[in-house]
Amino acid sequence: MEGPIPPPNGGKVLVIGAGLTGALVSHQLAEAGYQITCVDQGHIGFGSSSRSAACIRAQFSSETIVKAMVYAIRFYKNFGTTMGCDDEVIIQNGYLYPFWTWHEDLWDKAQTQALNMKEWGLAEVELLSPKEATERFPFLLSDGLLGARFSLTDGFLRPDVIMGEAFRHCREEHGVQMTLNCAVTGFITDGNQVTGAQTQKGAVEADVVINCTNAWTGQLMKNLPRPNNSFPVVSPHKRFLYFVDAGDVEIGNWPMTVLPSDAYCHPEHGKLMMGWKYNSRPEPDFKPEDQDKLGVGFHLKHTPVHYGHLMLQEMGFYLPEVQCMPGIHSAACGYYGVTPDSHPLIDWDPDYAGLIHAAGHSGHGAMFAPATALLVQKLLMPEMEIPFTLDHFRIKRDFTHGERNVI
Ligand SMILES: Cc1cc2nc3c(=O)[nH]c(=O)nc-3n(C[C@H](O)[C@H](O)[C@H](O)COP(=O)(O)OP(=O)(O)OC[C@H]3O[C@@H](n4cnc5c(N)ncnc54)[C@H](O)[C@@H]3O)c2cc1C
Structure with missing residues (x-):
């Protein structure tokens, strides 16, 4: 379910999860002018991002993924310039x-x-x-x-440097708020509109909430009742x-x-x-x-x-x-966090407005994170031109055509 209307620049966005996806989504949207709060139940890289082999390749079997990975490799090569640091990632x-x-x-x-x-x-x-x-x-x-x-x-990549430097840049250049050691325990809703989240340290209101919890997606989604099984399993x-x-x-x-x-x-x-x-x-x-x-x-x-x-x-x-x-x-x-076709879910929630998912990255979430961040921005700013399509990542898609080169 879309937005209903994507908030204009300056809108409040709550990012749940401070792994590679949360880091680059926060950064992408902060640069675009959104006000970001990022929360994690633990520290930065508490999940798979600090346990990853973190290899990166553009040798995939589908056009969208190859193009997305060519973009991601370029992003990571330019990382130091973007974040204002000397590190090669x-x-x-x-x-x-x-x-x-x-x-x-x-x-x-x-x-x-x-x-x-x-x-x-x-x-x-x-x-x-x-x-x-x-x-x-x-x-x-x-x-x-x-x-x-x-x-x-x-x-291969250096996830610790990517997360650390992206969040540092987010805080220093864009005033991104980070709340660590603070689990999201539920959502605030108004009918079928998500308007924020309950956390262990209180409520956080937002125009849009973004799920970057990957393998925890199923556990997080237990907090949102659904009339049917409209949400695919991660x-x-x-x-x-x-x-x-x-x-x-x-x-x-x-x-x-x-x-x-x-x-x-x-x-x-x-x-x-x-x-x-x-x-x-x-x-x-x-x-x-x-x-x-x-x-x-x-x-x-x-x-x-x-x-x-x-x-x-x-x-x-x-x-x-x-x-x-x-x-x-x-x-x-x-x-x-595995989806039925090994492609991530990057889309508006099918039942609740104001909620975006960027999760289910299977074996390639570290390498894919820059593309994920760009796709999330595209959901919020649909007029944006990007070099690959969103269709592969829609929640309502045909899951029978999976990626063949998954390891
Ligand atoms: C052994 C292994 C090898 C891998 N090798 C590769 C590889 O070579 N290349 C590659 O690209 N990918 C690889 N991956 C996959 C990759 O690591 C993941 O896809 C990627 O790290 C996912 O990043 P993420 O930020 O989406 O999720 P995560 O890093 O898992 O972050 C999710 C965050 O959400 C937080 N969270 C969860 N629930 C809540 C809540 N209720 N409230 C607040 N916070 C919450 C968690 O604490 C966590 O920090 C590998 C993974 C593993 C395990």
């Missing part, structure tokens, strides 16, 4: 997708996708022959290698990262490498960070402290064989030098 060491003879179908798709990506604005994407791939990336298994897709403009699922001691193996120049099975790794602080999606059960009522609980089957100490060993085995087969590494050093985890 994006490290562009590339994303590599290698394929072997037993993945012929996937390699065919990867090549077609590369042509599409170029057409949609990702000029840097390259297709490498087996010889080119092993010359540039000698850590790849050469037996049976069919080729690889690579883009050097992809890489399902909290655990994801795990393992960090491998590289020993004498030189990994500093390895790009992010995504295997055909979607297991991935990249160097981080001298370790090899590995991730692999896992079909974990949804945890709709998770507590903040659950975010770091690895649990049986995943914890290094409690389990003789854990999920990290499977990842290590997968990596070691395709990247044989991994077999020479001393072993797994540590593990971490956090929640994805």
Whole structure:
């Protein structure tokens, strides 16, 4: 349900959630002239944003996402200038997708996708022959290698600096109010119009409230009665990262490498960070402290064989030098907020006016945050021109056409 009328510049906006999405949405709207209050139940980066692998790529399968990610990469490259700081927040060491003879179908798709990506604005994407791939990336298994897709403009982000500097700029330049350690406990409504929120520190009135709570969306929405199941599920699922001691193996120049099975790794602080999606059960009522609980089957100490060993085995087969590494050093985890098609919900609420959602970022909320912020501004200022469309992110959409390149 729209606005009903988007408030003019200077209108009051309450942003719930101080992760990467909340930080960049607050910043985008503050720059546009809105008066922002941002609240979080914990500190800045209390949720997934400080538990993220924070990789960024424009190699996606749909036009909208490729264009949005080309925009996001440019945003992060210009971050220092925008925020008035010296920090680089994006490290562009590339994303590599290698394929072997037993993945012929996937390699065919990867090549077609590369042509599409170029057409949609990702000029840097390259297709490498087996010889080119092993010359540039000698850590790849050469037996049976069919080729690889690579883009050097992809890489990884520094979420702590992004959130810290964006909120600093918000406060110093735009007087954005921040209230931390203060959960939103309910909404203030007038009929079907949301006019603010109840928090642990009192009521906050606003022309528009923006939900940037991602995996907590289901819990937050319990505060708004709905006549039907008109709101799609944002399902909290655990994801795990393992960090491998590289020993004498030189990994500093390895790009992010995504295997055909979607297991991935990249160097981080001298370790090899590995991730692999896992079909974990949804945890709709998770507590903040659950975010770091690895649990049986995943914890290094409690389990003789854990999920990290499977990842290590997968990596070691395709990247044989991994077999020479001393072993797994540590593990971490956090929640994805997953939608049925893995695209976020960025739209007005279907039942309540004055409420916008920017949540359900699945595995790409860190990289997508600049695009999310722009799309939220577009909802408030519909006449604005932006380089990609909102349609993919509407709450009332066909969820059967999901993003194929999700890890
Ligand atoms: C292991 C792992 C690896 C990942 N890897 C990548 C990756 O490589 N690239 C990528 O782009 N993305 C990745 N992601 C996903 C990415 O981290 C998230 O999509 C992104 O951080 C979401 O940011 P957010 O600000 O929307 O949500 P969050 O960072 O979770 O922030 C939500 C905030 O809302 C607050 N909140 C919740 N409920 C309330 C309430 N009632 N009142 C007040 N505040 C509330 C929370 O405290 C929290 O701070 C990964 C995630 C995980 C867990």
